[in-house]
Amino acid sequence: MAELDTSGGGKHKDGKVRSKKASTRVDLTAMVDLAFLLITFFMYTTTLQKPKAMDLVMPDNSIKTSQLPIAASRSMTILLGSHNKVEWYMGEPGKSAPTVDGFGKDGIRKALIENEKKVADTHAAPDNTMEVVIKPSDKSNYETLVAALDEMSITNVKIYAIVKITPMEVDDLKKNNIY
Amino acid sequence: MPRVKVARKSTAIDMTAMCDVAFLLLTFFILTAKPKVEDPSKAEVPPSTKMMPVGDANMVTLSIGQGRVFFSVTEQDVRVAALKEMGTKYGVTFTPEEQQRFGLTQVFGVPMKNLKGFLDMDKDELKKYQQPGIPVDTTNNNELSNWILLSRQSDKALHDKDLDFSIKGDKNEEYPTISAVIGVLEKQKKFKFNLITTLKAAPKK
Numbered sequence: 001m002a003e004l005d006t007s008g009g010g011k012h013k014d015g016k017v018r019s020k021k022a023s024t025r026v027d028l029t030a031m032v033d034l035a036f037l038l039i040t041f042f043m044y045t046t047t048l049q050k051p052k053a054m055d056l057v058m059p060d061n062s063i064k065t066s067q068l069p070i071a072a073s074r075s076m077t078i079l080l081g082s083h084n085k086v087e088w089y090m091g092e093p094g095k096s097a098p099t100v101d102g103f104g105k106d107g108i109r110k111a112l113i114e115n116e117k118k119v120a121d122t123h124a125a126p127d128n129t130m131e132v133v134i135k136p137s138d139k140s141n142y143e144t145l146v147a148a149l150d151e152m153s154i155t156n157v158k159i160y161a162i163v164k165i166t167p168m169e170v171d172d173l174k175k176n177n178i179y
Numbered sequence: 180m181p182r183v184k185v186a187r188k189s190t191a192i193d194m195t196a197m198c199d200v201a202f203l204l205l206t207f208f209i210l211t212a213k214p215k216v217e218d219p220s221k222a223e224v225p226p227s228t229k230m231m232p233v234g235d236a237n238m239v240t241l242s243i244g245q246g247r248v249f250f251s252v253t254e255q256d257v258r259v260a261a262l263k264e265m266g267t268k269y270g271v272t273f274t275p276e277e278q279q280r281f282g283l284t285q286v287f288g289v290p291m292k293n294l295k296g297f298l299d300m301d302k303d304e305l306k307k308y309q310q311p312g313i314p315v316d317t318t319n320n321n322e323l324s325n326w327i328l329l330s331r332q333s334d335k336a337l338h339d340k341d342l343d344f345s346i347k348g349d350k351n352e353e354y355p356t357i358s359a360v361i362g363v364l365e366k367q368k369k370f371k372f373n374l375i376t377t378l379k380a381a382p383k384k
Binding site: 027028045059136142143153154 | 204243365372
């Protein structure tokens with residue numbers, strides 16, 4: 001595609017010697033090829049999307065005075081089992097039968113919203129927020145934990161904490177075959 | 180009847196505009212380029228709907244995959260300073276070349292006793308080498324907690340800042356490993372950290 005310079009130049013019929021007029025067109029094919037090659041290279045090697053994260057705040061376990069007792073009637077405990085299954089109950093362990101649940105719209109999220117409403121209805125104004133205790137078992141995986149924390153932000157639960165599971169609760173998970 | 184002559188058009192196209200665009204894009208990509216970091220933990224992060232951006236400076240990332248823990252800190256000088264401190268603590272001396280190589284290693288998961296050998300490996304050996312991960316246990320004096328502590332001290336000394344922490348866990352990782360790493364951070368009074376996740380569309384309410 002390179003263009004030939006056909007302007008001739010040299011002597012004109014009037015005898016005057018004119019300087020040769022060079023074409024201003026440059027062949028850009030090679031340059032464009034190279035530019036696109038480099039673009040492709042940079043597109044493949046860059047990470048355009050920055051990683052996203054969720055923040056997690058653990059309670060400061062060294063300051064004992066800052067720990068407030070949780071009112072049993074306002075607390076919901078979620079036990080994380082294996083295979084992305086959870087178990088939840090309200091109040092103290094053993095008092096009410098735990099429910100086995102999964103994730104998603106009709107799973108734990110529904111229960112969270114319902115319980116939040118129930119707590120808000122049955123308690124007086126300043127202390128009517130629900131507190132959620134998340135207890136991951138040793139057989140639960142990281143995805144379940146992140147999903148559970150995510151449900152907290154979806155359902156707008158303000159107070160929640162990750163707490164160590166008790167052996168009694170592990171037995172209960174075993175009974176329901178999710179340990 | 181006269182024959183229809185097909186006009187002979189020049190095959191040359193004006194490529195100026197195309198060239199302009201190509202170089203504009205190229206400039207953009209060069210300026211925004213940040214090379215991908217090879218993560219030996221192969222952690223596949225779980226999805227979540229939260230989308231807090233993660234800072235790209237002054238950040239320690241603890242990657243967890245298949246029960247192994249990997250450590251990386253964004254600042255190169257902090258990395259080298261922490262290596263020197265760890266060397267004196269565990270009685271290993273590193274040559275300047277080894278220190279330089281460590282400065283260029285973004286993510287690593289090697290116990291102290293293997294670290295010298297790891298830094299002396301050439302490229303082919305490195306590719307084959309399976310990093311065993313940094314030892315973690317529940318005591319106060321495990322290697323991961325020392326790495327974290329000494330990096331924090333070095334960062335304080337060099338930049339007068341406190342490092343931020345993020346955890347990049349594999350979604351199939353079992354909770355005990357995660358809990359051990361969180362425990363290490365808790366012991367050092369780091370109660371706030373990020374969990375790196377991929378983006379999932381927020382559910383409709």
